[in-house]
Amino acid sequence: MAEPGWDSWLATRATVRQRRGLQREDTAAAGLFDLSSNDYLGLSGHRDIRQAAAQAALDYGAGASASRVAAGTLPVHRELEAGLCDYAQRQAALVFSSGYTANLGVLAALGGPGSLFILDAHAHASLIDGARLSGAEVATAAHNDLADFTRLLEANCSAQRPKPRVLLVVESVYSVFGDAAPLPGLAALCAEFGALLLVDEAHSLAATGQGSAVLAAGLAGHGRVVSTATLSKALGSQGGAVLMGGPGAVALRDHLVNTARTFIFDTALSPAAAAGALAALRLAGPQRRGALAENALLIRDQLQAHPAVAGHVEAGAGAVLSVKMPSAGAATRAAETLAAQGISVACFRPPSVPDGISRIRLTAHAHHGHPELSAAVHAVARAIIQEDS
Ligand SMILES: Cc1ncc(COP(=O)(O)O)c(C=O)c1O
Structure with missing residues (x-):
């Protein structure tokens, strides 16, 4: 019989998981x-990428050794950011240690009192967690439902209840369903209500027709569209990024460097992962x-x-x-x-x-x-x- 306290709590959780068929294994x-x-x-196993990663580890060491804002920024981080801008035709990029920390970082940096985040109901856990951390007011729109996004914008941006900073949060290709967000319609809504659109391109960067769903939708140069991406899926490496376009891109990047906690208080992306992702951009x-x-x-x-x-x-x-x-x-x-x-x-x-x-x-x-x-x-x-x- 399990002891009361932590042991019995863990045992009960395990029993419940087993009974519901929810047990996961990391086999x-x-x-x-x-x-x-x-x-x-x-x-991920391509010879050029392995070689690039191995060479970077030899040149720089196994780890970046510090946060990007301390001594952790390496030439390979800058090269990767330039490579991502070229690939996705955006104006600025900032690389994080994972897609998860990129989402947490950008959402928390854009949040705070006076901001409203409207998340698609199927948004990834990292987007939900980032929204929770951000201190923003959070609303959820029915999945891929432009009418519901409009309803929430109208309800929250009326003359009686002005919201100065609204962010719509979606995935380009949804990780569980595999369906696509209606990006042109969402961007039009953002223009109408003065909102920003955050598109998580985890499953579209290098994995869809033009290499980016935001690019394919004609939104790469759009100042109101911010994307996040992972370097750990189609690019076969590890890490994450925030990609920005339009005239405000540099100011937004600077804001993230100064306020995104998962950028400031996290050791920079490992040089091997950065070099691997950079090599992958040439092959993708x-x-x-x-x-x-x-x-x-x-x-x-x-x-x-x-x-x-x-x-x-x-x-x-x-x-x-x-x-x-x-x-x-x-x-x-x-x-x-x-x-x-x-x-x-x-x-x-x-x-x-x-x-x-x-x-x-x-x-x-x-x-x-x-x-x-x-x-x-x-x-x-x-x-x-x-x-x-
Ligand atoms: C939609 C989405 N966003 C973010 C992430 C997190 O990316 P990473 O694995 O690079 O942390 C994932 C990965 O599972 C994802 O599917």
Whole structure:
């Protein structure tokens, strides 16, 4: 029998997790056919990136040794920021130690009394946490619902209740559903209400057609559109960034350098990760992105060809494809069945699913050959059907 206090509390939490089918494991997926990682372009193991990372570690050391505002800024950080600006056609960039800290940093730096953040209901945990930390008033709009964003703007920006600083917070491609935010409509709303738009490009930078959803929407030079990105997904490295455009970009970057706590009070991005991401930018061109889009389409088409599965497949906009499962237990069992067959898929269950519906999530990869990918998708369909029957 567990002791009262911490031990019994931990034991109770574990029992509840097990009973609800929510137990997570940090088991290694190495060696499995990869339909779960975010290494969309297969760059993390690319020779050029390994070499760039290794060379930077030799040149600068294993770590950056200090915060960027102490002694931690290295030439490779500046080169990476210039490279990101070129790649995404933005005017200024600031690199953080992860995508998570980039989101926390920028949101907290833009918050405080007098600001209102309107988050999409499916915003990533790092955006929610950043909003909570920021001290801003926080409202939630229904997922991808422009009318609901408009309603909240109208309710909060009336003459009786003026809000000087409003920020809309969305993901370009949603990490769980794989669908895209209506960026042009959101940017138009921002122009109408004098708001800023924060777009988390974690699943679109280097992973969608033009390399950036903000760029593809014609918003890269827009001063009211700020993006965040991770260097840990399509760029195959580690780290995060805030990207800014328009005439106010330099002032905003300066504000972040001076106020973003996860920039100031965090050791700078490791030189190896920075150099790896920089090398990845050179490799993440239209050819690899085109192969990724083709494989994402193949996965979607093949799953939808199974009548018993088609109704569960969300129509993804990027490389993320989400399949609804009847329960958390069914999602877990399907993922386990597939792992036993040598295929790795992600299993999303509460609290990672904003709508409480458990899912299997498949991610496409540019480097998969069509025959092996088809065979794996066929196995996925069988596992889903088995759990659904
Ligand atoms: C939408 C989104 N934002 C931010 C992050 C955090 O990025 P990182 O893993 O680089 O911290 C992730 C990664 O899981 C994500 O999916």
